[in-house]
Amino acid sequence: MKIDAFCHMLPEEYAKRLFAIDDSPVARNVQKRVSGVPALVDMDLRFRIMDEFGPNYRQIINTAAPPLEDLGPVDRTVELARIANDGMAELVDAHPDRFAGFCAAVSLDDVDAAITEANRAFDELGAVGVQIYTHHHGGPMDQEKFFPFYEAVAKRGNKMIQVHPCRDSSWADYKTEERSKFEIWWTLGWEYDLSAFMSRLVFAGIFERLPDIKILIHHGGAMIPHFAGRVGPGWDQLGSRTPDSMAEDIAGYPLTQRPIEYFKKFYVDTAYFGAGDSMRTAIKFFGVGQTLFGSDSPFDPEKGPGYIRSTIKNLEEMDIITDADRDAIYSGNVVDLLGLTEKVSV
Structure with a gap:
């Protein structure tokens, strides 16, 4: 069994609404990008792609970026969340042999509405989680206003x-510049964003305050495992580089462990796009038990199967894990994490 824990799609009605938005630059940009990835909306094509990986390959799905908050006023984004979640739930119910579950969309412009929608998705639609983003209108996700949402999940x-x-x-x-060039904002910027998100939540005491929270970080934990020396011994010296006049910059929640130990509490996926050495480093840092098989399909150059295939190849060739470890990464960890036993029985 292989359960791909981080895959993107656009349910039919949600896609129609998304493509009808004409007053949002973000929407226009995603309309262009999505139109070149047909497996996001064409389920017949998607299923043909999935067939390459056998009858025991299944996906946990979510909506493709951008964040709902960037698509217009709050009443629209709250409605879009409901439409997306209804559509994903229908697909999971109709194709249990293809989809092991979905992570709900929410609009954090209204935190109370986001909690309500997440609970509806869990209780009425069977969602296995929720998807959020590394920023909210460019602002950090450790703001206190978001903690009721984290607590609710x-x-x-x-x-x-x-x-x-x-x-x-x-x-x-x-x-000195106004725009990022050469798509550096994507290639490197997205990995910085994930790493900054993790860091801000660690120092906000997310794991001290909510020890039961389960957070899955895309792209294998981004920069964190590759800069373990700076995250470890470097942050053990927190404050040594900050003048007294800027003491508020390092005033966080009182932590009872080294910062690096909190980073290891995040779950991560294997979406390294074929970079096996990077995946190896992430698995060594976070541990097999915190690693979930995830491909980021269908955003590969082949528009669907490429990253799935390369991720499986990396895991099959990796000599630092056992067959039992591979089984845990492929499906055992996510089944235990989300209680999916009945849904994924062969």
Whole structure:
């Protein structure tokens, strides 16, 4: 069994609404990108792609970026969340042999509405988690106003929060410029965003305050495992580089462990796009038990199967894990994490 824990799609009605938006630059940009990835909306094509990986390959689905908050006023984004979740639930119910579950869309412009929609998705639609992004209108996700949302998901026990990056070309590479060039905002910026998100939540005490929270970070934990020396011994010296006049910059929640130990509490996927050495480093850092098979399909150059195939190849060739470890990464961890035993029986 292989359960691909981080795959994107656009349910039919949600896609129609998305393509009808004409007053949002973000929507226009995603309309262009999505039109070149037909497996996001064409389920017949998607199923043919999935067939390459056998009858025991299934996906946990979510809506493709951008964040709902970037698609217009709050009443529209709250409605879009409901439409997306209804559509994903219908697909999961209709094709249990293809989809092991879905992570709900929410609009955090209205935190109370987001909690209500997440609970509806869990209780009425069977969602296994929710997807959020690394920013909210460019602002950090450790703001206190979001903690009721984190708490609402954490108390559900076997539900996870998937985290996806979301910066665009308006985030310049240098202070002297107005836009990012050469898609640096995507190639490197998204990995910085994920790493900054993790860091801000760690120092906000997310795992101290909500020890039961389950957060899945896309792209294998981004930069964190590859800079373990700076995250470890470097952050053990927190404050040594900050003048007294800027003490508020390092004033966080009182932590009882080294910062690096909290980073290891995140779950991560294997969406490394074929970079096996990077995946190896992430697995060594986070551990087999915190690693879920995830491909980021269908955003590969083949528009569907490429990243699935390369991720499986990396895992099959990796000599630091056992066959039992591979089984855990492919499906065992996510089944245990989300209580999927009945849904994924062969």
